[in-house]
Amino acid sequence: MHVDPASLPTLTQAGISKEIAEQHRQAQESAYPVHALRDFPPYRSSILRHPTHPLVRVDPETVELVAPAFGHTDVHGDEADLTIQGSGEPIGERILVTGRVTDGDGRPVAGQLLEVWQANAAGRYIHKREQHPAPLDPNFVGTGRVLTDSDGRYSLRTIKPGPYPWKNHRNAWRPAHIHFSIFGSAFTQRLVTQMYFPGDPLFALDPIYQSIVDPAARDRLIATYDHDVTEPEWELGFRWDIVLTGAKSTWMESEDTGHA
Amino acid sequence: MPELTPSQTIGPFFGFSLPYPTGPYIAPVGAPGTIRLHGTVIDGAGAPVPDALVETWQADADGRRIAVPGSLRRDVTPFEFTGFGRSASDDDGHWFVSTVKPGPTGPRTAPFVAIVVFARGLTTHLFTRCYFGDEEQANASDAVLGRIDADRRSSLVAEKDGERSYRFDIRLQGEGETVFFDYDRTL
Numbered sequence: 001m002h003v004d005p006a007s008l009p010t011l012t013q014a015g016i017s018k019e020i021a022e023q024h025r026q027a028q029e030s031a032y033p034v035h036a037l038r039d040f041p042p043y044r045s046s047i048l049r050h051p052t053h054p055l056v057r058v059d060p061e062t063v064e065l066v067a068p069a070f071g072h073t074d075v076h077g078d079e080a081d082l083t084i085q086g087s088g089e090p091i092g093e094r095i096l097v098t099g100r101v102t103d104g105d106g107r108p109v110a111g112q113l114l115e116v117w118q119a120n121a122a123g124r125y126i127h128k129r130e131q132h133p134a135p136l137d138p139n140f141v142g143t144g145r146v147l148t149d150s151d152g153r154y155s156l157r158t159i160k161p162g163p164y165p166w167k168n169h170r171n172a173w174r175p176a177h178i179h180f181s182i183f184g185s186a187f188t189q190r191l192v193t194q195m196y197f198p199g200d201p202l203f204a205l206d207p208i209y210q211s212i213v214d215p216a217a218r219d220r221l222i223a224t225y226d227h228d229v230t231e232p233e234w235e236l237g238f239r240w241d242i243v244l245t246g247a248k249s250t251w252m253e254s255e256d257t258g259h260a
Numbered sequence: 261m262p263e264l265t266p267s268q269t270i271g272p273f274f275g276f277s278l279p280y281p282t283g284p285y286i287a288p289v290g291a292p293g294t295i296r297l298h299g300t301v302i303d304g305a306g307a308p309v310p311d312a313l314v315e316t317w318q319a320d321a322d323g324r325r326i327a328v329p330g331s332l333r334r335d336v337t338p339f340e341f342t343g344f345g346r347s348a349s350d351d352d353g354h355w356f357v358s359t360v361k362p363g364p365t366g367p368r369t370a371p372f373v374a375i376v377v378f379a380r381g382l383t384t385h386l387f388t389r390c391y392f393g394d395e396e397q398a399n400a401s402d403a404v405l406g407r408i409d410a411d412r413r414s415s416l417v418a419e420k421d422g423e424r425s426y427r428f429d430i431r432l433q434g435e436g437e438t439v440f441f442d443y444d445r446t447l
Contacts (some may be wrong), residue, residue, distance in 0.1 A: 036383035045381030048304035055442035062365035068344035071329030117277035143277035188443040194268040243262040
């Protein structure tokens with residue numbers, strides 16, 4: 001035993017799994033929302049951080065209909081390769097993650113900023129509050145940026161992250177994941193989410209993954225292994241497409257052309 | 261139709277990746293017209309939230325929408341107003357941006373800064389708007405503010421708390437809970 005058992009939360013995985021099942025049962029009685037439930041008590045940190053008033057429905061206007069612009073002054077091409085940030089090769093399975101960002105109408109989100117961050121192959125983040133006693137890798141930071149191309153496509157080379165423990169309950173482990181931050185063509189399309197890997201045995205146990213109560217929506221966070229993306233003698237390939245809400249405006253509006 | 265990708269929490273460990281040194285500095289400190297917009301992110305127990313990320317997006321001082329890249333590289337490019345700011349809350353839950361007060365973007369629209377909030381424990385981000393307390397006349401005729409219950413409207417209004425400084429606290433839950441918006445029925 002590497003940790004003092006008395007310091008561990010007493011709440012068991014079985015207890016959390018029961019809470020998850022109850023939340024899902026209740027959700028089935030209404031229409032499934034796409035996004036994670038903000039009030040999802042099995043994820044303990046959500047209890048004091050979700051609004052209790054219903055969100056106010058408004059039509060986005062003016063600045064909300066467009067998004068910040070990013071360009072090649074913002075992102076260096078090397079930032080899409082997380083394996084070249086140290087002086088040597090990082091430890092772990094080298095992977096290529098590629099996909100396409102579109103809006104809800106299927107239109108590509110072109111030239112926009114996509115940011116990622118992740119743990120290393122041992123499940124350790126470079127972060128001051130991170131306490132998991134797994135090794136840091138001097139050749140791996142775990143942060144990357146890329147601009148989508150004119151067709152909305154992106155590619156990132158990295159190391160497959162490891163699962164890691166956290167303190168939501170006793171023996172809580174996060175499935176391996178890469179955090180994604182994406183800008184759309186409207187500010188209202190802003191999205192932060194997590195990409196997972198196929199076949200992870202921790203999916204059913206994880207209150208963060210399960211905070212999305214629609215099983216089909218949960219599945220959309222899992223990348224697909226793609227042998228055509230895999231490079232012989234070099235790296236495994238995964239494909240993950242991202243769909244944002246429908247854009248309601250673009251910079252083609254005449255009122256903006258003088259300033260764009 | 262393609263199906264939407266769901267949101268997941270930003271988690272506790274984004275601090276080494278998403279924040280960047282010039283993120284809060286949309287306008288140079290001390291320049292004419294520069295204001296400080298700042299506040300505290302607060303949870304349902306009244307405690308500060310030390311691991312939130314606040315992003316701001318706004319028109320320029322003349323109310324024009326901006327399509328200028330360079331928000332991530334304000335240190336190496338000639339300073340240009342991009343309209344986008346990013347501030348991670350500190351140990352006291354405090355966030356800030358140095359910016360300009362936006363101009364009104366249209367008729368019946370009071371000047372506002374669009375804000376999106378991310379945090380550990382927040383499974384899906386929250387959108388809100390920051391209006392300005394010294395724009396009473398414009399605020400009174402703003403179509404969106406007018407639809408908000410009078411007793412909650414003040415949560416959307418930053419109050420002047422010093423020379424060229426405005427305070428906008430973000431209360432995720434409980435008394436004085438900030439009004440958050442749903443733009444497209446999927447959030």
